[in-house]
Amino acid sequence: MKPADLNQVSGFRRRFRITPYENKVCSEVEDDYHCMSVTLHHNGELVTAVEADMQRAPWTTCPGAQQKLEDTFVGVALQSFSERGEKQTNCTHLYDLALLAADHALDDTQLVYDILISDHIEGNRYAEIRSKGDTLLSWTEKDFHLVEPEALAGTRLDKLGGWIRTLAETEQEVAKLLRWGNMIAHGRSIPLEQQSDATKMPPNCYTFQPQRAVEAKRVGVIYDFSKGAKVPLEH
Structure with a gap:
Protein backbone atom coordinates (compact mmCIF):
# COMPACT_ATOMS: atom_id res chain seq x y z
CA MET A 1 0.00 0.00 0.00
CA LYS A 2 1.35 3.39 -0.99
CA PRO A 3 2.36 5.55 1.99
CA ALA A 4 0.44 8.77 2.53
CA ASP A 5 3.65 10.81 2.22
CA LEU A 6 6.87 9.52 0.68
CA ASN A 7 8.80 11.98 2.84
CA GLN A 8 7.95 9.79 5.80
CA VAL A 9 9.52 6.57 4.48
CA SER A 10 13.08 5.55 3.71
CA GLY A 11 14.23 5.86 0.14
CA PHE A 12 16.09 7.77 -2.54
CA ARG A 13 15.98 11.57 -2.69
CA ARG A 14 17.09 13.76 -5.59
CA ARG A 15 16.79 17.52 -6.08
CA PHE A 16 17.32 19.59 -9.22
CA ARG A 17 17.60 23.37 -9.02
CA ILE A 18 17.81 25.54 -12.16
CA THR A 19 18.53 29.23 -11.65
CA PRO A 20 18.59 31.68 -14.58
CA TYR A 21 20.62 34.89 -14.45
CA GLU A 22 21.40 37.53 -17.04
CA ASN A 23 23.51 35.81 -19.70
CA LYS A 24 24.03 32.65 -17.66
CA VAL A 25 22.08 29.82 -16.07
CA CYS A 26 23.07 27.34 -13.35
CA SER A 27 21.65 23.82 -13.07
CA GLU A 28 22.39 21.70 -9.98
CA VAL A 29 21.61 18.19 -8.75
CA GLU A 30 22.21 16.30 -5.54
CA ASP A 31 21.18 12.80 -4.50
CA ASP A 32 22.58 9.86 -2.52
CA TYR A 33 25.57 9.49 -4.85
CA HIS A 34 26.05 12.80 -6.68
CA CYS A 35 26.42 16.53 -6.12
CA MET A 36 27.10 18.38 -9.35
CA SER A 37 26.39 21.62 -11.18
CA VAL A 38 26.63 23.02 -14.69
CA THR A 39 26.71 26.75 -15.52
CA LEU A 40 26.15 27.87 -19.09
CA HIS A 41 27.24 31.36 -20.14
CA HIS A 42 25.34 32.56 -23.19
CA ASN A 43 24.43 35.60 -25.29
CA GLY A 44 20.75 34.72 -25.47
CA GLU A 45 21.27 32.34 -28.36
CA LEU A 46 24.68 30.62 -28.26
CA VAL A 47 26.58 29.16 -25.32
CA THR A 48 29.91 30.94 -24.96
CA ALA A 49 31.32 28.99 -21.99
CA VAL A 50 30.52 25.94 -19.88
CA GLU A 51 31.52 25.43 -16.24
CA ALA A 52 30.97 22.03 -14.65
CA ASP A 53 31.59 21.25 -10.99
CA MET A 54 31.60 17.88 -9.23
CA GLN A 55 31.51 18.15 -5.47
CA ARG A 56 30.57 14.48 -5.12
CA ALA A 57 30.90 11.76 -7.76
CA PRO A 58 31.03 7.96 -7.50
CA TRP A 59 34.18 7.20 -9.54
CA THR A 60 37.77 8.47 -9.64
CA THR A 61 37.48 9.05 -13.39
CA CYS A 62 34.32 11.19 -13.26
CA PRO A 63 36.07 14.61 -13.03
CA GLY A 64 37.53 14.14 -16.51
CA ALA A 65 34.01 14.49 -17.88
CA GLN A 66 34.00 18.20 -17.08
CA GLN A 67 36.26 18.94 -20.06
CA LYS A 68 34.23 16.60 -22.27
CA LEU A 69 31.07 18.56 -21.44
CA GLU A 70 32.74 21.83 -22.41
CA ASP A 71 33.92 20.33 -25.70
CA THR A 72 30.39 19.10 -26.39
CA PHE A 73 28.42 22.29 -25.80
CA VAL A 74 30.55 25.44 -26.19
CA GLY A 75 29.36 27.27 -29.30
CA VAL A 76 26.09 25.32 -29.50
CA ALA A 77 22.76 27.17 -29.70
CA LEU A 78 20.60 26.88 -26.59
CA GLN A 79 17.75 25.56 -28.73
CA SER A 80 19.99 22.86 -30.23
CA PHE A 81 21.26 21.21 -27.04
CA SER A 82 18.83 18.30 -27.22
CA GLU A 83 20.03 17.55 -30.77
CA ARG A 84 23.73 17.49 -29.87
CA GLY A 85 23.98 13.81 -28.98
CA GLU A 86 27.11 12.30 -27.38
CA LYS A 87 25.35 11.62 -24.07
CA GLN A 88 26.98 8.22 -23.57
CA THR A 89 30.48 9.65 -24.00
CA ASN A 90 29.73 12.36 -21.43
CA CYS A 91 28.92 12.08 -17.76
CA THR A 92 25.19 11.47 -18.15
CA HIS A 93 24.41 13.55 -15.05
CA LEU A 94 26.36 16.58 -16.27
CA TYR A 95 24.82 16.12 -19.72
CA ASP A 96 21.28 16.15 -18.30
CA LEU A 97 22.12 19.22 -16.22
CA ALA A 98 23.36 20.98 -19.34
CA LEU A 99 20.12 20.21 -21.20
CA LEU A 100 18.03 21.42 -18.26
CA ALA A 101 20.06 24.60 -18.09
CA ALA A 102 19.66 25.26 -21.81
CA ASP A 103 15.92 24.61 -21.71
CA HIS A 104 15.44 27.11 -18.87
CA ALA A 105 18.17 29.63 -19.67
CA LEU A 106 15.69 32.36 -20.57
CA ASP A 107 13.22 31.70 -17.73
CA ASP A 108 12.35 34.46 -15.28
CA THR A 109 12.33 32.37 -12.10
CA GLN A 110 14.17 29.53 -10.41
CA SER A 189 19.25 -2.29 -2.99
CA ILE A 190 22.50 -3.49 -4.59
CA PRO A 191 25.48 -4.18 -2.30
CA LEU A 192 28.26 -1.68 -2.98
CA GLU A 193 30.79 -4.39 -3.80
CA GLN A 194 28.52 -5.60 -6.60
CA GLN A 195 28.45 -2.18 -8.26
CA SER A 196 32.10 -1.22 -7.88
CA ASP A 197 33.67 -2.83 -10.95
CA ALA A 198 33.32 -0.39 -13.84
CA THR A 199 34.45 -3.00 -16.38
CA LYS A 200 31.21 -4.90 -15.76
CA MET A 201 29.06 -1.88 -16.62
CA PRO A 202 27.66 -1.18 -20.12
CA PRO A 203 29.57 1.65 -21.88
CA ASN A 204 26.79 4.19 -21.40
CA CYS A 205 28.68 7.06 -19.77
CA TYR A 206 32.08 8.77 -19.67
CA THR A 207 33.52 6.57 -16.92
CA PHE A 208 32.21 3.31 -18.35
CA GLN A 209 33.93 3.73 -21.72
CA PRO A 210 36.35 0.77 -21.99
CA GLN A 211 39.55 2.84 -21.90
CA ARG A 212 38.50 4.43 -18.58
CA ALA A 213 36.55 1.59 -16.98
CA VAL A 214 39.76 -0.36 -16.38
CA GLU A 215 41.12 2.57 -14.34
CA ALA A 216 37.96 3.66 -12.50
CA LYS A 217 37.80 3.17 -8.74
CA ARG A 218 34.68 3.60 -6.64
CA VAL A 219 34.93 6.63 -4.35
CA GLY A 220 32.73 9.26 -2.79
CA VAL A 221 30.48 9.72 0.19
CA ILE A 222 26.99 8.22 -0.01
CA TYR A 223 24.21 10.03 1.87
CA ASP A 224 20.81 8.75 2.89
CA PHE A 225 18.75 11.93 2.77
CA SER A 226 15.61 10.07 3.83
CA LYS A 227 17.04 9.87 7.36
CA GLY A 228 16.45 13.61 7.65
CA ALA A 229 19.91 14.75 8.74
CA LYS A 230 20.56 16.51 5.42
CA VAL A 231 18.55 18.02 2.58
CA PRO A 232 19.79 17.83 -1.01
CA LEU A 233 21.41 21.09 -2.16
CA GLU A 234 20.88 22.70 1.25
CA HIS A 235 24.43 24.05 1.05
Missing part, protein backbone atom coordinates in the same frame (compact mmCIF):
# COMPACT_ATOMS: atom_id res chain seq x y z
CA LEU A 111 12.82 26.02 -10.89
CA VAL A 112 13.20 23.21 -8.34
CA TYR A 113 12.27 19.56 -8.77
CA ASP A 114 12.23 17.06 -5.91
CA ILE A 115 12.26 13.34 -6.68
CA LEU A 116 11.29 10.80 -4.02
CA ILE A 117 11.57 7.04 -4.56
CA SER A 118 10.63 4.75 -1.68
CA ASP A 119 12.64 1.70 -0.76
CA HIS A 120 10.79 -1.59 -1.28
CA ILE A 121 7.39 -1.71 0.41
CA GLU A 122 5.88 -5.16 -0.05
CA GLY A 123 7.97 -5.49 -3.21
CA ASN A 124 6.97 -2.17 -4.74
CA ARG A 125 8.76 1.15 -5.08
CA TYR A 126 6.67 4.31 -5.11
CA ALA A 127 7.99 7.24 -7.13
CA GLU A 128 7.03 10.92 -7.26
CA ILE A 129 8.39 14.15 -8.68
CA ARG A 130 7.32 17.40 -7.07
CA SER A 131 7.73 21.11 -7.59
CA LYS A 132 6.68 23.78 -5.10
CA GLY A 133 5.14 21.03 -2.99
CA ASP A 134 2.85 19.80 -5.77
CA THR A 135 3.13 16.26 -7.16
CA LEU A 136 3.61 16.51 -10.93
CA LEU A 137 3.85 12.79 -11.72
CA SER A 138 3.82 9.55 -9.75
CA TRP A 139 3.91 5.83 -10.45
CA THR A 140 4.49 2.46 -8.82
CA GLU A 141 7.38 0.25 -9.92
CA LYS A 142 8.34 -3.35 -9.18
CA ASP A 143 11.40 -5.20 -10.48
CA PHE A 144 12.16 -2.37 -12.95
CA HIS A 145 8.63 -2.54 -14.47
CA LEU A 146 5.75 -0.14 -13.87
CA VAL A 147 2.75 -1.45 -11.97
CA GLU A 148 0.70 1.76 -11.99
CA PRO A 149 -0.70 3.70 -13.75
CA GLU A 150 -2.59 0.86 -15.38
CA ALA A 151 -2.02 2.19 -18.90
CA LEU A 152 1.74 1.69 -18.46
CA ALA A 153 1.63 -1.53 -16.43
CA GLY A 154 4.32 -3.98 -17.48
CA THR A 155 6.53 -1.36 -19.18
CA ARG A 156 10.22 -1.36 -18.25
CA LEU A 157 11.60 1.89 -16.88
CA ASP A 158 14.14 2.07 -19.70
CA LYS A 159 11.44 1.48 -22.33
CA LEU A 160 9.26 4.49 -21.52
CA GLY A 161 10.65 6.61 -24.35
CA GLY A 162 7.72 6.04 -26.72
CA TRP A 163 5.19 7.07 -24.10
CA ILE A 164 7.26 10.08 -23.03
CA ARG A 165 7.35 11.36 -26.60
CA THR A 166 3.54 11.51 -26.63
CA LEU A 167 3.52 14.03 -23.77
CA ALA A 168 3.63 17.81 -23.90
CA GLU A 169 7.15 19.28 -23.75
CA THR A 170 7.03 20.27 -20.07
CA GLU A 171 5.55 16.90 -19.16
CA GLN A 172 8.33 15.12 -21.06
CA GLU A 173 10.92 16.84 -18.89
CA VAL A 174 9.15 15.75 -15.71
CA ALA A 175 8.76 12.14 -16.90
CA LYS A 176 12.40 11.86 -17.97
CA LEU A 177 13.64 13.13 -14.62
CA LEU A 178 11.40 10.75 -12.68
CA ARG A 179 12.38 7.77 -14.84
CA TRP A 180 16.10 8.48 -14.41
CA GLY A 181 15.73 9.01 -10.66
CA ASN A 182 13.80 5.75 -10.32
CA MET A 183 16.54 3.89 -12.19
CA ILE A 184 19.32 5.35 -10.03
CA ALA A 185 17.35 4.48 -6.89
CA HIS A 186 17.91 0.79 -7.63
CA GLY A 187 21.47 1.28 -6.42
CA ARG A 188 20.16 1.41 -2.85
Whole structure:
Protein backbone atom coordinates (compact mmCIF):
# COMPACT_ATOMS: atom_id res chain seq x y z
CA MET A 1 0.00 0.00 0.00
CA LYS A 2 1.35 3.39 -0.99
CA PRO A 3 2.36 5.55 1.99
CA ALA A 4 0.44 8.77 2.53
CA ASP A 5 3.65 10.81 2.22
CA LEU A 6 6.87 9.52 0.68
CA ASN A 7 8.80 11.98 2.84
CA GLN A 8 7.95 9.79 5.80
CA VAL A 9 9.52 6.57 4.48
CA SER A 10 13.08 5.55 3.71
CA GLY A 11 14.23 5.86 0.14
CA PHE A 12 16.09 7.77 -2.54
CA ARG A 13 15.98 11.57 -2.69
CA ARG A 14 17.09 13.76 -5.59
CA ARG A 15 16.79 17.52 -6.08
CA PHE A 16 17.32 19.59 -9.22
CA ARG A 17 17.60 23.37 -9.02
CA ILE A 18 17.81 25.54 -12.16
CA THR A 19 18.53 29.23 -11.65
CA PRO A 20 18.59 31.68 -14.58
CA TYR A 21 20.62 34.89 -14.45
CA GLU A 22 21.40 37.53 -17.04
CA ASN A 23 23.51 35.81 -19.70
CA LYS A 24 24.03 32.65 -17.66
CA VAL A 25 22.08 29.82 -16.07
CA CYS A 26 23.07 27.34 -13.35
CA SER A 27 21.65 23.82 -13.07
CA GLU A 28 22.39 21.70 -9.98
CA VAL A 29 21.61 18.19 -8.75
CA GLU A 30 22.21 16.30 -5.54
CA ASP A 31 21.18 12.80 -4.50
CA ASP A 32 22.58 9.86 -2.52
CA TYR A 33 25.57 9.49 -4.85
CA HIS A 34 26.05 12.80 -6.68
CA CYS A 35 26.42 16.53 -6.12
CA MET A 36 27.10 18.38 -9.35
CA SER A 37 26.39 21.62 -11.18
CA VAL A 38 26.63 23.02 -14.69
CA THR A 39 26.71 26.75 -15.52
CA LEU A 40 26.15 27.87 -19.09
CA HIS A 41 27.24 31.36 -20.14
CA HIS A 42 25.34 32.56 -23.19
CA ASN A 43 24.43 35.60 -25.29
CA GLY A 44 20.75 34.72 -25.47
CA GLU A 45 21.27 32.34 -28.36
CA LEU A 46 24.68 30.62 -28.26
CA VAL A 47 26.58 29.16 -25.32
CA THR A 48 29.91 30.94 -24.96
CA ALA A 49 31.32 28.99 -21.99
CA VAL A 50 30.52 25.94 -19.88
CA GLU A 51 31.52 25.43 -16.24
CA ALA A 52 30.97 22.03 -14.65
CA ASP A 53 31.59 21.25 -10.99
CA MET A 54 31.60 17.88 -9.23
CA GLN A 55 31.51 18.15 -5.47
CA ARG A 56 30.57 14.48 -5.12
CA ALA A 57 30.90 11.76 -7.76
CA PRO A 58 31.03 7.96 -7.50
CA TRP A 59 34.18 7.20 -9.54
CA THR A 60 37.77 8.47 -9.64
CA THR A 61 37.48 9.05 -13.39
CA CYS A 62 34.32 11.19 -13.26
CA PRO A 63 36.07 14.61 -13.03
CA GLY A 64 37.53 14.14 -16.51
CA ALA A 65 34.01 14.49 -17.88
CA GLN A 66 34.00 18.20 -17.08
CA GLN A 67 36.26 18.94 -20.06
CA LYS A 68 34.23 16.60 -22.27
CA LEU A 69 31.07 18.56 -21.44
CA GLU A 70 32.74 21.83 -22.41
CA ASP A 71 33.92 20.33 -25.70
CA THR A 72 30.39 19.10 -26.39
CA PHE A 73 28.42 22.29 -25.80
CA VAL A 74 30.55 25.44 -26.19
CA GLY A 75 29.36 27.27 -29.30
CA VAL A 76 26.09 25.32 -29.50
CA ALA A 77 22.76 27.17 -29.70
CA LEU A 78 20.60 26.88 -26.59
CA GLN A 79 17.75 25.56 -28.73
CA SER A 80 19.99 22.86 -30.23
CA PHE A 81 21.26 21.21 -27.04
CA SER A 82 18.83 18.30 -27.22
CA GLU A 83 20.03 17.55 -30.77
CA ARG A 84 23.73 17.49 -29.87
CA GLY A 85 23.98 13.81 -28.98
CA GLU A 86 27.11 12.30 -27.38
CA LYS A 87 25.35 11.62 -24.07
CA GLN A 88 26.98 8.22 -23.57
CA THR A 89 30.48 9.65 -24.00
CA ASN A 90 29.73 12.36 -21.43
CA CYS A 91 28.92 12.08 -17.76
CA THR A 92 25.19 11.47 -18.15
CA HIS A 93 24.41 13.55 -15.05
CA LEU A 94 26.36 16.58 -16.27
CA TYR A 95 24.82 16.12 -19.72
CA ASP A 96 21.28 16.15 -18.30
CA LEU A 97 22.12 19.22 -16.22
CA ALA A 98 23.36 20.98 -19.34
CA LEU A 99 20.12 20.21 -21.20
CA LEU A 100 18.03 21.42 -18.26
CA ALA A 101 20.06 24.60 -18.09
CA ALA A 102 19.66 25.26 -21.81
CA ASP A 103 15.92 24.61 -21.71
CA HIS A 104 15.44 27.11 -18.87
CA ALA A 105 18.17 29.63 -19.67
CA LEU A 106 15.69 32.36 -20.57
CA ASP A 107 13.22 31.70 -17.73
CA ASP A 108 12.35 34.46 -15.28
CA THR A 109 12.33 32.37 -12.10
CA GLN A 110 14.17 29.53 -10.41
CA LEU A 111 12.82 26.02 -10.89
CA VAL A 112 13.20 23.21 -8.34
CA TYR A 113 12.27 19.56 -8.77
CA ASP A 114 12.23 17.06 -5.91
CA ILE A 115 12.26 13.34 -6.68
CA LEU A 116 11.29 10.80 -4.02
CA ILE A 117 11.57 7.04 -4.56
CA SER A 118 10.63 4.75 -1.68
CA ASP A 119 12.64 1.70 -0.76
CA HIS A 120 10.79 -1.59 -1.28
CA ILE A 121 7.39 -1.71 0.41
CA GLU A 122 5.88 -5.16 -0.05
CA GLY A 123 7.97 -5.49 -3.21
CA ASN A 124 6.97 -2.17 -4.74
CA ARG A 125 8.76 1.15 -5.08
CA TYR A 126 6.67 4.31 -5.11
CA ALA A 127 7.99 7.24 -7.13
CA GLU A 128 7.03 10.92 -7.26
CA ILE A 129 8.39 14.15 -8.68
CA ARG A 130 7.32 17.40 -7.07
CA SER A 131 7.73 21.11 -7.59
CA LYS A 132 6.68 23.78 -5.10
CA GLY A 133 5.14 21.03 -2.99
CA ASP A 134 2.85 19.80 -5.77
CA THR A 135 3.13 16.26 -7.16
CA LEU A 136 3.61 16.51 -10.93
CA LEU A 137 3.85 12.79 -11.72
CA SER A 138 3.82 9.55 -9.75
CA TRP A 139 3.91 5.83 -10.45
CA THR A 140 4.49 2.46 -8.82
CA GLU A 141 7.38 0.25 -9.92
CA LYS A 142 8.34 -3.35 -9.18
CA ASP A 143 11.40 -5.20 -10.48
CA PHE A 144 12.16 -2.37 -12.95
CA HIS A 145 8.63 -2.54 -14.47
CA LEU A 146 5.75 -0.14 -13.87
CA VAL A 147 2.75 -1.45 -11.97
CA GLU A 148 0.70 1.76 -11.99
CA PRO A 149 -0.70 3.70 -13.75
CA GLU A 150 -2.59 0.86 -15.38
CA ALA A 151 -2.02 2.19 -18.90
CA LEU A 152 1.74 1.69 -18.46
CA ALA A 153 1.63 -1.53 -16.43
CA GLY A 154 4.32 -3.98 -17.48
CA THR A 155 6.53 -1.36 -19.18
CA ARG A 156 10.22 -1.36 -18.25
CA LEU A 157 11.60 1.89 -16.88
CA ASP A 158 14.14 2.07 -19.70
CA LYS A 159 11.44 1.48 -22.33
CA LEU A 160 9.26 4.49 -21.52
CA GLY A 161 10.65 6.61 -24.35
CA GLY A 162 7.72 6.04 -26.72
CA TRP A 163 5.19 7.07 -24.10
CA ILE A 164 7.26 10.08 -23.03
CA ARG A 165 7.35 11.36 -26.60
CA THR A 166 3.54 11.51 -26.63
CA LEU A 167 3.52 14.03 -23.77
CA ALA A 168 3.63 17.81 -23.90
CA GLU A 169 7.15 19.28 -23.75
CA THR A 170 7.03 20.27 -20.07
CA GLU A 171 5.55 16.90 -19.16
CA GLN A 172 8.33 15.12 -21.06
CA GLU A 173 10.92 16.84 -18.89
CA VAL A 174 9.15 15.75 -15.71
CA ALA A 175 8.76 12.14 -16.90
CA LYS A 176 12.40 11.86 -17.97
CA LEU A 177 13.64 13.13 -14.62
CA LEU A 178 11.40 10.75 -12.68
CA ARG A 179 12.38 7.77 -14.84
CA TRP A 180 16.10 8.48 -14.41
CA GLY A 181 15.73 9.01 -10.66
CA ASN A 182 13.80 5.75 -10.32
CA MET A 183 16.54 3.89 -12.19
CA ILE A 184 19.32 5.35 -10.03
CA ALA A 185 17.35 4.48 -6.89
CA HIS A 186 17.91 0.79 -7.63
CA GLY A 187 21.47 1.28 -6.42
CA ARG A 188 20.16 1.41 -2.85
CA SER A 189 19.25 -2.29 -2.99
CA ILE A 190 22.50 -3.49 -4.59
CA PRO A 191 25.48 -4.18 -2.30
CA LEU A 192 28.26 -1.68 -2.98
CA GLU A 193 30.79 -4.39 -3.80
CA GLN A 194 28.52 -5.60 -6.60
CA GLN A 195 28.45 -2.18 -8.26
CA SER A 196 32.10 -1.22 -7.88
CA ASP A 197 33.67 -2.83 -10.95
CA ALA A 198 33.32 -0.39 -13.84
CA THR A 199 34.45 -3.00 -16.38
CA LYS A 200 31.21 -4.90 -15.76
CA MET A 201 29.06 -1.88 -16.62
CA PRO A 202 27.66 -1.18 -20.12
CA PRO A 203 29.57 1.65 -21.88
CA ASN A 204 26.79 4.19 -21.40
CA CYS A 205 28.68 7.06 -19.77
CA TYR A 206 32.08 8.77 -19.67
CA THR A 207 33.52 6.57 -16.92
CA PHE A 208 32.21 3.31 -18.35
CA GLN A 209 33.93 3.73 -21.72
CA PRO A 210 36.35 0.77 -21.99
CA GLN A 211 39.55 2.84 -21.90
CA ARG A 212 38.50 4.43 -18.58
CA ALA A 213 36.55 1.59 -16.98
CA VAL A 214 39.76 -0.36 -16.38
CA GLU A 215 41.12 2.57 -14.34
CA ALA A 216 37.96 3.66 -12.50
CA LYS A 217 37.80 3.17 -8.74
CA ARG A 218 34.68 3.60 -6.64
CA VAL A 219 34.93 6.63 -4.35
CA GLY A 220 32.73 9.26 -2.79
CA VAL A 221 30.48 9.72 0.19
CA ILE A 222 26.99 8.22 -0.01
CA TYR A 223 24.21 10.03 1.87
CA ASP A 224 20.81 8.75 2.89
CA PHE A 225 18.75 11.93 2.77
CA SER A 226 15.61 10.07 3.83
CA LYS A 227 17.04 9.87 7.36
CA GLY A 228 16.45 13.61 7.65
CA ALA A 229 19.91 14.75 8.74
CA LYS A 230 20.56 16.51 5.42
CA VAL A 231 18.55 18.02 2.58
CA PRO A 232 19.79 17.83 -1.01
CA LEU A 233 21.41 21.09 -2.16
CA GLU A 234 20.88 22.70 1.25
CA HIS A 235 24.43 24.05 1.05
